[in-house]
Amino acid sequence: MKQCPVPCPFVAVHNNDLVMIRQHLIEGYQCRDAWLALSKLVQDPRQRKDCLERAAVLDPDNEELAIAYLESRLALDPSDVFAQQRLNEIHTKRLLSDVKTSYFHEPPKPRLIGDILVSIGAISEAELHEALSEQRRTSLLKSDRRLGQLLLKRGLITPAKLAKALIIQQQERSRARTAPQVLGEYLVEKGYITVAQLEDVLAEQIRLDMQGKRLSIGQLLVRMNLMSKEKVDQAAREYERLFWSQFNA
Template sequence: MDELLCPRPCPAVAAIRRDFNALRDHLAVGHRCVDAWLALADLVTVPERRLDCLGRASALAADDLELEIAYLEQRLIVDPGDTEASGALRAARARRVLMGHKPRIFKQMDASLTLGTILVQMGAITGQELEWLLEEQAAVRRRGNQVMFGDVAVARGKVTPETLARALILQAQQRINNEAAPRALGEYLVAEGLPLERLEQALTEQIYLRRVGRHETLGEILLRRRWITRDQLERALAKQRRDMMSLFR
C-alpha cells in the first residue's frame, strides 16, 4: 500500500539499522522501506542474500543510480559471467560520469541518454574509455578550443564516423520518443519531413568532412544532396532560434 512506503531517510530504521530482527519485523508488517533493505544488505554475509536485499531496495527506488550500480556490482559478485549485468553496469557507470556534463540549458528538458552513454550501450566504447574521452574533451576546452565529444571520440580513433552518426540518430529518436524539446538542427528537420535514414547519411558525411578540415553545415549538405528544400531549412532554423531564445526568458 502506498501509505506504507517509507521516506528516505527512514526515521524508524535509523534506530534499528544494526538489529536484524527489528529490521525484518519492520518489513514484515508491510513497510516498503528502501533503508531497511539496505541495512539488511549490510548485515547479511551470504552474497546471494545481499543481492536479494539490494534488488528489493533498487526496485523501490528505481531512480537511485548509486543503488542501481551497487545492485549490478553484487550481481557480478554472485555470477561473474552475467553479461547482461556487466553491460548494464557499464551503462550505469557511464551515466554517473556524464551527469555533470550535460549542457545546463537542456538538463531539465531532456531526459534522453547522453551521446557517450549511448556509445557505451552500443558497445562502441567502454566506460573507462568514456571517462578518458571526457577528460580529453575537457583538456582541449581548457586550451580554448570548443570541441564536441563525438569529434574527440572520432579523432582519437575510438569510433568511426558511421558509428557516431548512428549514435546521434539513436539519441534523436530517444528525444522524440521522450517528447523532449528538439535540440539539434537535424531534429527540427525531421519534424519538417526529413527521413531519419537521410539525416544519418548526411551526419556521416559531415563527420568525415570535419576529419579532413572541411566544415560544411548539415543544412548545406542536405541542400546539396537535394534532400530538403531551402524553405524547409529556413523553417527549421527559425524554430530552433525561437526555442533557444525562449530558454532565456
C-alpha cells in the first residue's frame, strides 16, 4: 500500500475523472482525496457511503468528512441510531466550541521539527515525507534516527537551518508551556546575546556534533568570543536559580 499526501496532487488533476480515480485506487494508493472524489462521482448511495467511510478511516480527525459519512448512512437508513448519536455529538461539540471565549481555548500545540523546516523553506513536503519514511525504517538503536540528523546526513538541510528551526520549536514549546525555557533562550531574553548569535552557536554545535565532538552552549559562546567565561558562569547561575524557583512556588 502506498500512502498519498494530503492534498493529493494526482486527484487535484483528475478530480472529475472517474476512470483515473478508480485506477489510482486499484494501484494500491491509500488516498483520502481519491475516495472523497469518488464519492462525488458515483451515483449509487451505497457506493457513496462506502467511499466516504474509506475516506473517513484515512482521516479520522476530519469532522467534515465524518459528518458527510454519517449523513450518508442516515440517508440509507434514517433509523441508524449510532450514526444519529454520533452526528449529534459532533454538532454539540461545535456549538460548545463556538460559545467558548479565548480564555478556554488551549494554546496552539508546538509544531514538530519537520513541519517547522517546511514552513521556513528549508525542505519541501515531499522531502519531509521521504525522510519520515526512512526514519521509520531506521533502527531505534542508531544515533542518526533523529529527523534533524537524518536530514543533515542526506544533505537536505544545513546546520544553520536546523539551528533556526530548533530555536523556533523551543520558543513555541515555551509559549505553550510544554517545555521549560532553555539556557540559550534565557540568554537572548536577558540581552546577553541576540537570536542571530544563538543561531550561529547552535549551528556550530550541530556541525561539531556531526564530527563526534560535543561542546555546550556556554563553551561555544566563550570559544566564539560572544561572551566571557565569567559572564557565561554568571548567566548560568541566574538561569539555574530561575529554573528551580518554578518548583518552589
